[in-house]
Amino acid sequence: MKNQNWPLWEIFIRSKQGLNHKHVGSLHAADEKMAIENARDVYTRRSEGVSIWVVESKHITASDPSEGEALYEPANDKVYRHPTFYDLPDELKHM
Amino acid sequence: MTNIQALESRFQAKVDDEVKIEPKDWMPEKYRKTLIRQISQHAHSEIVGMLPEGNWITRAPSLRRKLGLLAKVQDEAGHGLYLYSAAETLGVERADLIEQLHNGTAKYSSIFNYPTTSWADIGSIGWLVDGAAIMNQVPLCRCSYGPYARAMVRVCKEESFHQRQGFEILLTLSKGTEAQKEMLQESVNRWWWPAMMMFGPNDADSPHTAQSMKWKIKRFTNDELRQKFVDVSVEQAKILNITLPDPDIKWNEERGHYDYGVIDWEEFWNVVKGNGPCNHERIQTRVKAHEEGAWVRAAAMAHAEKRSQRNSKKEQVA
Numbered sequence: 464m465k466n467q468n469w470p471l472w473e474i475f476i477r478s479k480q481g482l483n484h485k486h487v488g489s490l491h492a493a494d495e496k497m498a499i500e501n502a503r504d505v506y507t508r509r510s511e512g513v514s515i516w517v518v519e520s521k522h523i524t525a526s527d528p529s530e531g532e533a534l535y536e537p538a539n540d541k542v543y544r545h546p547t548f549y550d551l552p553d554e555l556k557h558m
Numbered sequence: 559m560t561n562i563q564a565l566e567s568r569f570q571a572k573v574d575d576e577v578k579i580e581p582k583d584w585m586p587e588k589y590r591k592t593l594i595r596q597i598s599q600h601a602h603s604e605i606v607g608m609l610p611e612g613n614w615i616t617r618a619p620s621l622r623r624k625l626g627l628l629a630k631v632q633d634e635a636g637h638g639l640y641l642y643s644a645a646e647t648l649g650v651e652r653a654d655l656i657e658q659l660h661n662g663t664a665k666y667s668s669i670f671n672y673p674t675t676s677w678a679d680i681g682s683i684g685w686l687v688d689g690a691a692i693m694n695q696v697p698l699c700r701c702s703y704g705p706y707a708r709a710m711v712r713v714c715k716e717e718s719f720h721q722r723q724g725f726e727i728l729l730t731l732s733k734g735t736e737a738q739k740e741m742l743q744e745s746v747n748r749w750w751w752p753a754m755m756m757f758g759p760n761d762a763d764s765p766h767t768a769q770s771m772k773w774k775i776k777r778f779t780n781d782e783l784r785q786k787f788v789d790v791s792v793e794q795a796k797i798l799n800i801t802l803p804d805p806d807i808k809w810n811e812e813r814g815h816y817d818y819g820v821i822d823w824e825e826f827w828n829v830v831k832g833n834g835p836c837n838h839e840r841i842q843t844r845v846k847a848h849e850e851g852a853w854v855r856a857a858a859m860a861h862a863e864k865r866s867q868r869n870s871k872k873e874q875v876a
Contacts, residue, residue: 468653469859471646488709489643491652493855494862505639508632509716528583 470519472498474506477514484516492517573774578704581647589773592766593703594648595664596775601641602659602666606840608634610674611683619677626723627680633716640709647705660845668826669752671834678731678738678745684724686746686753686791692717693787694757697777706775725794732798739799746795747803754818755826757784763823788816 469491475484487506492498498517506512526534542548551558565584572579579585608631615631618624642652658664669687674680695717698710731742758764758780770776778786788807795802806819829837 467855467859468651469855471652488640488705489646490639493858494865497858497862504632505636508629508636525582528580 469493470521472502472517473520473523474498474502475516475518476502476506476512477516478512480513484514487511489520495519570772573702573772576702576774578707579702580704588769589775590648592770592773592775593706594645594650597641597645597648597706598650598655598658599665599667601638601645601655602664603670604634604638604641605659606666606670606844609840609843610670610672610836611680613674614677614680617677618680623680623727630684630720630723633720637713637716640712641706644703644705644709656848660841660848662832662841665830667756668829668834669756671829671837671840672748672752673836675748676741676745678728678741679749681724681727681731681742682745682749684720684722685728685794686749687756688717688720688724689791690753690756690787692721693783697783700774700777702774728798732800742798743800746798746800750803751822751825752829754784754787754821757781757787759823759826760821785815788818792816 470493471489472492472495473489474487476487477484490498490501490505492501495517498519499515502515502517507515538544566586569579569583569585569589572583579589611627611631611634615624615627618627642655645655646652655664659666669690674683692714695710695714699707699714701707701710728742728746731738761767761779761781764780767776767779771779792802792807804819806817808817810817828834832838
């Protein structure tokens with residue numbers, strides 16, 4: 464039993480109705496129920512949340528930072544996707 | 559330029575530009591090791607830090623004080639957990655970190671190896687120990703490693719409550735009976751110098767500072783932070799009507815800072831090496847709690863496994 468960790472869980476908190484859940488950190492727990500209870504104690508001692516998501520860390524797939532260029536560079540030369548790309552006269556209002 | 563050199567110079571350029579380093583980014587092995595050591599020591603300090611204060615929970619002089627102290631000690635546990643989870647993003651296992659604390663290979667802040675012999679000590683810890691910790695921790699909110707910086711933002715928000723509750727305890731004693739005033743002064747006399755030592759060795763004797771500052775793990779040197787602490791504490795002590803146990807404290811017009819006396823580094827190193835008044839007791843207490851909790855951890859795991867097996871059987875039937 465020695466040196467055996469409980470599984471690691473990633474914790475996401477919705478700070479108030481209308482906002483999305485945001486990652487706040489991680490913790491160890493035996494199962495999802497305990498993960499939520501522990502997250503309540505560790506991450507919401509001062510009313511920081513109204514809703515908690517827990518996801519076992521091993522289920523998260525992350526993009527590889529070294530592939531960042533290949534993933535994100537194609538967006539860099541597509542300035543026409545932004546509203547400021549379009550030249551319009553100053554007298555045009557409400558747009 | 560070799561591959562590693564190229565990666566290292568790209569890494570340093572990011573740090574110089576104040577771009578945070580995140581867990582999956584490439585980082586020099588020494589940066590990773592330095593952070594694991596520093597963050598885990600920090601986490602251990604929070605956990606061991608619960609012990610001197612826990613000593614007074616059952617003997618707090620009023621329900622109000624007991625509630626404040628309980629909440630504070632619970633925060634320390636929380637801080638330990640934020641920090642362990644930040645350390646784990648660097649590829650270490652929680653169980654291994656705890657084992658290192660228990661077998662003495664990992665250090666924690668020496669301040670927690672001093673005993674809390676009077677109620678006033680709870681105030682002194684809040685004022686001086688948490689005060690020194692805040693000086694250290696506020697710049698860590700801008701540390702180059704993202705998960706550590708984010709954990710420190712949470713910690714710092716909560717530390718402010720700790721320091722204020724401590725100062726209020728002392729302020730109450732300062733307006734009390736002669737015996738209470740004596741208790742206050744006696745306690746500050748014992749905690750002042752150990753709190754001064756919390757910033758670590760003088761800059762000249764701190765060989766890792768330069769590298770840590772280059773990597774923006776550290777933002778100020780030990781002596782810079784210590785000076786800030788002296789400057790604010792001297793002013794705060796006036797409100798408590800007490801003297802700080804250092805006859806060399808004197809305003810220095812030229813420097814625009816308070817001068818202060820020489821720290822007893824022999825005492826510092828002696829406590830670091832394990833010979834402080836409570837080193838042995840602190841670790842024994844942690845080990846005992848860990849060992850006596852082993853069956854609970856095992857039972858919770860067994861229960862979780864059984865439940866998940868039951869659930870998967872139910873799914874198969876459905």
